[in-house]
């Protein structure tokens with residue numbers, strides 16, 4: 001469990017973490033871990049936490065009556081400034097809660113927007129965040145006004161208050177309109193830029209926030225991009241030339257990380273930042289194999305990619321942080337589900353040589369010879385495989401249909417996203433013939449987890465750190 005900070009006077013804001021767990025939620029072993037990361041990244045000091053299970057949220061106050069009272073006492077006891085919910089609340093629920101507990105209430109979306117606002121550096125990222133924040137606050141303007149009117153009530157300002165609200169709302173709408181126009185312009189410009197600069201195939205790093213994308217970028221290209229143990233350390237795209245051994249020059253892009261339930265408005269406004277990803281020949285989906293929620297994180301990433309309408313031509317799943325997995329069984333559990341994933345440790349340089357080989361191979365590849373496990377109810381994917389590929393056989397198992405199919409590499413996106421499991425038959429044949437370097441590196445990790453250096457696959461690459469695609473704002 002997280003250690004709770006001591007109360008300190010110089011602390012900026014004392015926060016209490018709260019989460020409502022509904023029957024449909026998957027609950028992690030430590031259900032508040034991610035929120036804790038977000039809250040500390042936002043600069044608050046977490047002093048306590050509270051959770052409740054309900055069959056559905058209380059309409060008025062989100063938590064049930066007794067829990068709200070418990071929360072009020074907790075706020076009082078810790079002199080907390082803010083209660084941060086891991087859920088999304090309605091403006092009305094926030095208003096009622098704030099009144100009941102006498103502290104500021106922030107929901108998950110607002111917290112994420114706050115972190116993005118604090119971290120946005122480039123012009124595009126700033127536009128994107130401002131738009132998302134305005135769209136979030138527009139339906140909540142009334143809430144701001146309620147606070148004002150309470151103070152203003154004494155001097156009989158109710159009329160002007162209402163009028164002010166109208167003015168604010170119109171101003172916000174106008175600004176949203178302008179921002180959208182500007183972003184559309186930036187998007188078009190960016191699309192052309194990326195196209196014009198495309199001297200070589202692009203490989204784009206994507207993945208859950210904190211999975212190690214920037215660290216991997218640095219390990220592969222000596223790009224020296226910012227990597228840090230906080231959420232959303234990267235908010236813009238950096239592209240570097242990468243001399244891929246045995247292949248030549250490719251462009252490698254590091255991008256903003258994703259998170260589950262990423263606010264829709266934010267996703268939409270980050271489209272232009274993700275232009276490199278959209279035009280990439282290959283996505284390297286970096287996942288944190290040491291996270292207890294790695295499966296949820298992987299599917300959250302595919303979800304966001306889908307929402308962004310990024311139809312990846314091809315994807316390799318990279319299981320990072322294998323130096324930090326608790327034991328070999330934990331890693332094998334992930335590899336069972338994703339047999340073609342490439343285990344690495346970006347931090348210790350383990351597995352980079354097999355990764356480089358896999359990237360080279362994927363870029364050169366035109367067809368995949370695959371066995372794809374599909375859920376029988378997934379008619380869409382079954383139809384897709386038949387339409388885009390050449391189906392060689394179908395086997396009906398208890399829970400999945402296994403399809404042997406030859407797929408063009410350019411059509412792999414939906415397969416990666418929707419299949420229950422994918423086995424690359426070419427790769428299996430090659431591994432059987434030569435003794436698989438990936439699996440053997442992995443065997444060493446499993447044996448010597450306490451001493452990752454002993455399984456270090458050494459890496460020496462002639463890397464050239466070059467251009468920076470992002471427009472830095474001073």
Ligand SMILES: Nc1nc2c(ncn2[C@@H]2O[C@H](COP(=O)(O)OP(=O)(O)OP(=O)(O)O)[C@@H](O)[C@H]2O)c(=O)[nH]1
Nearest residue numbers: 210211212213214215228229232233234257346347
């Ligand atoms: N143990 C271990 N830690 C790693 C590894 N790779 C990265 N990390 C750590 O994970 C944290 C996040 O790394 P980043 O490279 O910033 O992650 P990111 O995916 O770029 O994160 P965002 O930009 O915030 O989305 C840092 O503290 C890294 O040192 C690894 O292979 N093993």
Ligand SMILES: [Mg+2]
Nearest residue numbers: 213214233234
């Ligand atoms: Mg990063």
